[in-house]
Amino acid sequence: MTGGWELPIASNSDVVMVRQRVRSVAVEVGLSLIDQTKVVTAASELARNALVYGGGGLARIEIVENGARRGLKLTFSDEGPGIPDIEQALTDGWTTGTGLGLGLSGSRRLVDEFDLVSAPGKGTTVTVTKWAR
């Protein structure tokens, strides 16, 4: 790991800031245009989730290395109510809010690695990684 950034997610404009920072780091890591677009889109969904469902939280952006490969690792954490049924939350179209229910399930398809840790009352942490090809 070489450095990292932490950004608060407390407002709609913070979600925009997260998108822009993820974009610039994705370019730095050497992701293709399509992979940049995918990871920024996933970041936008996950940051919005942390804001809307978690009542705000934190985004952490890291550059990771695996041999010669470089990648982008993003962690979104909140201290909201948590997710009682993770499998259900990862189903397309399932939502407790007013969204489309594609945020979690869709972002999982846009990244290479996806990890979700959550429990009722314990908040939610989603970690995703996108590797440069």
Add this chain to the structure above:
Amino acid sequence: MDRVPILKLGDILIISIQIDLDDQSVLALQEDLADSVVTHGARGVIIDITAVEIVDSFIGRMLATIAATSRLLDAQTVVVGMRPAVAITLVELGLSLGGVRTALNLEKGIALLDHVRGATS
């Protein structure tokens, strides 16, 4: 909050999204546009997303909502200028925007509106 200007060309309204909009601005645009369709009696709406780097589920839903709302207000919507990377990402995200007409650029979007209106009038 940022407001996107709405341009009028004959009975068509044209909006071009040039900045990274936050969710509140996206909702404001939806409302402004519905008001403008009625105020100007517009028959067509073109949304240019040439400069838009990502379309997530929120923006995607805005496009679908604008198309559906405009249809109820007797106007057809065409989304123009989607980048290839955005299209690929949208499909993978699970949003195919089935109810939204698209054209590759502004010129083709206007031609499509003329064609649709020719067929229905």
